[in-house]
Amino acid sequence: MRLIPIEISQNFYLAEDVYDVKGSILIKKGAILTDNLCTRVKQNGISSVYINDKYSQTIIEPLIPQSIKYELTHKLKSLFDSLRARQVGKSSVKLSMNLIDDLLKLIDDLEYEIAGRPKNYIDFIDIKSRETYSYEHSVYVAVLSYILGKFSGLNPQDLRNLLIGAIFHDIGMAYLDETIFMKNGKLDLQEFVKIKEHPQLGYEFIKNQVFANSFIKVITLQHHERLDGSGYPNKISGDEIHRLPRYVAITDIYDAMTSDRPYSNAVPAHNAIDYLMGAAVDKLDYKLTKKFIDKIMPYPVGTIVKLTNGVIAVVDAVNENMPRKPVLRRINETTKDLTDELIKLEKEYSIEIESVVFSVDSL
Template sequence: MRLVPLECVKTNTIIGKTLYDSEGRILAKSGLVLTQPIISKMKDIQIPAIYIIDEYSSEEIDDIIKPELRQEAISTIKESFSNINRITVADKFSKKDEKYFNNIQDMAENLIENILNNKNVLLSLVDIRSMNNYLYSHSVNVAVISLVLGIALKLPKRQLQYLCIGALLHDVGETFIHNEILMKDSELGLEELLILQQHPTLGYRYLSDAYNLSSHSKMIVLQHHERPDGLGYPDKLTDDKINNLSKIVSIADAYDTLSSGRPNKKAMFPSDVLEYLMSNAGRMFDYDMVNTFCKIVIPFSKGTLVELSNADVAVVQETLPNFPLRPIVKIIKSSNDNIINKEINLIDETSIVITKVVYDL
């Protein structure tokens, strides 16, 4: 199974992973042969890419959480966020909101248990989402990524609970931002950017009266865009002033945004996302946390087609621990017929690097 941009998908392609619409209903089941009407429907709801099965990638990639739990979590976030009054933050958190946020706390428990019971806690699957459902899917994915990093950092379960709830709610302030800004398909102007940057404060103020939410979770909502170098927002805090759980969510938020894209920005090449995080470690992100994160991410899942710096095309076979950008690959296209089907460990072949992901041969 491999991820392919929708514009590269052809009719008669086999879907590798079940797709859902913005209401959580099944749009296309795994194993379905795609027709043009189905592809058109996917374009209509702004699905950027899908997983497919072909001769190079027949094996399924398991999500780190159960698909049905992911959809349930998205629905929980959507229901909760949709009931927030968009008109003014002067309306304080009220009793009517409590049931929705109790549901979020219950969902956090389910996510934690699901991930803790997963023996292979590595990040490899990109969540396929409709841009119409971006905020809710993003919130769930950031929670999942944060938990995986939190587990790798050996956080106790109570801290994981605070972390997961805060991650699920980290963008709750965006419900007070006009949708034209959130879904704009071009770069934001300065005034729009300043409005968007209000969302941590707006979310924190809204949650300030939610007494059943931990202060640690609320602090994540407020601080997830702060930076160790003091150039973040809203309060330009420096490293020692930023809550450690907020630092985790900052990394997860950036990773998910960059790897899956936004309405006004295409997804980045997997290795470029890791390079971005590593090059900004110590400035935008916590240095030690980024180092740990890069050891638990698989940017090139098994079955991914890649072009190498020597112009050969290969299919990824395996990624070894601590070397996410140097997988074992099998050559499937080369000017040298003698190396077709030969496996190469890029840890040993230091002169060869992956230059891009290939979607069609």
């Protein structure tokens, strides 16, 4: 299966169920994507889908079961809605213990799923709706942070703190005008200044919660701080930044860039990786960023690519040791059919992947 924009997905077979903003199945996998179905998908704020075609029949397992994702998304939205309704500003608030308890139980389920994940790399980009981006983003930042923590050898308690802290890292957004972070367009300077208040607002909420220890609190407060002092809210730098928020800083950027947000479209994984490498020079923890990038497969099996020599090919196998050098299977330029010719990029020193291709017929 491969991920393509919904605009060019007509007449393809859907490889994964598509869910609406409430977490109900909108279209079942196996359906042929008619114009009408594509319109329904777009109406739910979804701009990409996984499809099966002659170039890709391989199943890529999601990072977590969709049922857990949507349960967590629903509970987080309920928490955000509750905080907005109370209009508590920067003060603490008493919430329904059932809501908090339900969230913590779901976090237990989430930890169980990702702790037992057999893959030693990440090759799946989840489809998110613009309508529920804020909540789904928190779930996937938590998942990616936990996985990065595992790759880095964190102990179980650190992993637990990282998971919970990442789930709540953007809770301060609940205290902002929803029209700002749901704005369909670029934020102006005044709006961006307001957005930069959310780590402090989140900290003011989380610091008085019984379940939150000092590690969870510092993740909420410091996940937008940068090593060179250019971050926010307190512009701290270097060793002033705790080790756990450094994980969330990396995964927060990656998930945001590879997701459709109300104010911007997703970018391909390899572009997000390029950005992270640039930021690792002085803003992000270099060793952690390198560890994360080494485990991201920017070209999953089934991805169609154009090479610098003009050849079009499909990814036949990922390369865990050299993620940007997968094994490819050439596509015949005339017939557009798959050939038996394999291209092992790790042995082709003068050839690189130039771009991702979504429609072979247009070439």
